[in-house]
Amino acid sequence: MDKKWKTSLAGIIDGEGHMHGYKTTDLIDKVNFTDAIWLELKGELPTEKERAMLDSILISTIDNGMGPPSVTNARNSASAGNPMQAAVAAGVLGVGESHGGAIEECARLLQLGLSADKLVEKVISSGDRIPGFGHKVYKDEDPRATQIFNKAKELGFYGEACELARAVETKLEELKGKRIVINVDGAIAAVISDMGFDYRLGKGFFLIGRIVGLVAHVFEEYVREKPFRRIADEEIEYDGPSPRKLPS
Template sequence: MADEKPKTNITSIAPGKIRVKGYDIAELMGRKSFAEVVYLILKGELPTEAEGRMMDAILTSSIDHGITPPSSLAARIIMSGGNPLNAAVAGGILTIGESHGGAIEQCARYLQEYTGRDGEPGLVAKDLLRDLSLKKIRIPGFGHRLHNVDPRTVRLFRMADELRFSGKHQRLAKEVEAAFKKDGKDLPINVDGAIAAVISDMGFDWRLGKGFFIISRTVGLVAHAYEERIRQKPMRNFGVIEHEYDGPEAREL
């Protein structure tokens, strides 16, 4: 119907009142952490103490990874051009896609799909890798250009064990890692794969995967954009000076 009102179950607002998933935001402030309220707004219920700690660790793990990722570079380049901080941060977020920041979502999708299949985790892992190989798809969440062992993965899995969040998705991820190793491929689970497995065991929909990365990395992008503004000259060189032209030779009209 044209006159039907849009509906939302996230936040209700009225004069003097803001309720997030039914909770008064003023009562949440100072009593629940940011990570706990993120859990609430995504899941619909306040987390237990263990869920809150796990959520905090997940959001901390991807807060930044230095100056070289596309999102950090984009934020700095946009800020260097004399744009406001919000434009720089938005530009950084827009670089997040399948090749940067998208591995959590993709990996969680495969883990959630294949854990629903019958069979031992080791055999399911082989089926997953075989199916993706036939489609010429490399499973995301494994291997890292810099870290042979990702310290964030180690910490997340250790916390998941301590807080009793180690479930079938983490088992499958570890079986995939073992299958790679058996084939002589050094592709350990990276932080994206670890987050994908943990949020899946916590019951989050795989379609929220990029959301976890965006929520976390936005803080880092704010820091990069701000640092660019206060420490660097505008319109600075970002390292692309020497280059080779391979277009057409000079032509006459």
């Protein structure tokens, strides 16, 4: 009978769990975590080079300090007394178009087949920022992006999308008269495009890696800090109406 819920990812076959046709017990025995992630996303096991590239991408997303919204969200939620799953979920909700989430839209743009000039013009003329470019801290170079590109060159994944991303960076600098670096999201977007991933998986790469960091930050918050952290009063300025009486 034609069933309503279908998946080609995994299932129980003859009483045993299988992922993409491979017995889960064989995978546990024989492959590493990155192999299994690639298998789940792509349906086949990776080559050595594919595994190495995916490893680098995932490592680059794990943690870049306490500052970004994903981490502050997670730690604030933990500080308020929430359990691990809730605090990590709060951290995941801290990922958005300006933080971590730019991979998807950047990869979509890089996969449109436009020239660098056309791509920049299309985004800037609509008043938007080009996803995957610019950074709060890194102004000359995002070292994580550079390292990802170096790794892509070494492993043979520096293709058209990577070239296009670098050309967009040059074009953007010409247009804005200042350097707006390609950031880690942009580099990941370019490399996953050259590796043949659908852009709609873009955010997924960031989430898979960042959850490792979020779990660690939440745990650290539990064991190292007192509950209920709040922004210090000296850092808060109230600039609303002066105290006044309710109308009678």
